Amino acid sequence: MNEEEQKVIVFPGTVQRLIENGLNDLKGGQFEKSLHTFQEVIQFEPDHQEAIYGKWVSLLKLERHNDVIQDAYEGLPRLGHLYRDGLMIVATALVEQSRWQELADLINDAADGNHIQLNDDLEFRALLEEANSHKEAPAIEMEEETRPVPTDLTRSLRFGSAEEQWSAFQQLKTYPLVVVIDTFDDVLQDKDRSPVVKSLILLHLKDEEMETPVFVTKNEKETTIVPKTLPALENYAGDAQTEIFSALAPIESDNPHLYETCRHVWDWMAVILYPFEYERVSSMDWAAASILKHLDM
Incomplete structure (x- = not known):
C-alpha cells in the first residue's frame, strides 16, 4: 500500500463524538483525558477549530502555559470564529508567566489584523493597559501607601x-x-x-x-x-450564555456581521450587568440593543 492508502478512515460522526467526549471531560475536570481526546481529533482534522481550542483550554487547566504559548503562533490563524476565545486563552497563559511584552505584542497584532476591536473590547483593552503598565511603569514602593x-x-x-x-x-x-x-x-x-x-x-x-x-x-x-x-467576567453568565449562543448559532454562517454584532451586544451587556444575574429579555430588547451597539461602532 502507498501512503495515501494507509491513511486512517474516519467514520461519520467519529469526530463529533470525540469533541463531545472532550467537552464532557473538561466539564468534569478530567483535563488530561480531554487533552488526549482533542489531540486525537487534531490528528484526524488538523484545522478543527473546536479541537484546537479545547486542547488549549485543557493545557491551561493543567498549567502547561508554555505549551499553550508555543502552539498559539501556528494555531491562532486556524481558529476562525473562535479566534477571540483562543486569544484570551493564550493571553491568560502569558499573564501567568508575566510575559508582558509578548502579551502586548499579541494583542496589538490581533488588533492590527482586525481580529479584535480594542475600542469595543474592554477585556483586551484592559489586558493591554496592564501589559504596558508592567513594561513602562516603575513598581509602587511600600512607603507610597500614604500618598x-x-x-x-x-x-x-x-x-x-x-x-x-x-x-x-x-x-x-x-x-x-x-x-x-x-x-x-x-x-x-x-x-x-x-x-x-x-x-x-x-x-x-x-x-x-x-x-x-x-x-x-x-x-x-x-x-x-x-x-x-466573584466569578470571572467571561464565565459568570453560565447557562444564560450557553442558551443565547445556541440560539445565535444558526445565523453565524448566514449573516456573520449580525452574529458578530450580537456577540458584541452580549459582551457589552455582561460588562454592564456584572455581577448581577442576567434577566430574560425580549427580541425587541435585543433588536434595540443591537441597533444602539451598531451606531456606537
Whole structure:
C-alpha cells in the first residue's frame, strides 16, 4: 500500500463524538483525558477549530502555559470564529508567566489584523493597559501607601466622560488598594455612577483577592459581595450564555456581521450587568440593543 492508502478512515460522526467526549471531560475536570481526546481529533482534522481550542483550554487547566504559548503562533490563524476565545486563552497563559511584552505584542497584532476591536473590547483593552503598565511603569514602593489620591482623578472617575473615567481608573489601580478603596467604595455605592466603571472596579478588587465585603448598587439592584469570590467576567453568565449562543448559532454562517454584532451586544451587556444575574429579555430588547451597539461602532 502507498501512503495515501494507509491513511486512517474516519467514520461519520467519529469526530463529533470525540469533541463531545472532550467537552464532557473538561466539564468534569478530567483535563488530561480531554487533552488526549482533542489531540486525537487534531490528528484526524488538523484545522478543527473546536479541537484546537479545547486542547488549549485543557493545557491551561493543567498549567502547561508554555505549551499553550508555543502552539498559539501556528494555531491562532486556524481558529476562525473562535479566534477571540483562543486569544484570551493564550493571553491568560502569558499573564501567568508575566510575559508582558509578548502579551502586548499579541494583542496589538490581533488588533492590527482586525481580529479584535480594542475600542469595543474592554477585556483586551484592559489586558493591554496592564501589559504596558508592567513594561513602562516603575513598581509602587511600600512607603507610597500614604500618598493621597489626586482629587482630579477622583473627580474624573465619578463625573468624567467615558474616556476620562477609563483613564482615571487605569491610573488609580496603580495605587495601593488601601489608598484607593474609599474612592472605589464611593463609586460602587453611588446609584448614578457608570455600571461599566463599577464592573472594572469589581474585577480589579477580584484580581487583588480582596476579602472585605463591599456594597454594590447597579441598575436598580444592590448587594453585598466579597470581591475575591466573584466569578470571572467571561464565565459568570453560565447557562444564560450557553442558551443565547445556541440560539445565535444558526445565523453565524448566514449573516456573520449580525452574529458578530450580537456577540458584541452580549459582551457589552455582561460588562454592564456584572455581577448581577442576567434577566430574560425580549427580541425587541435585543433588536434595540443591537441597533444602539451598531451606531456606537
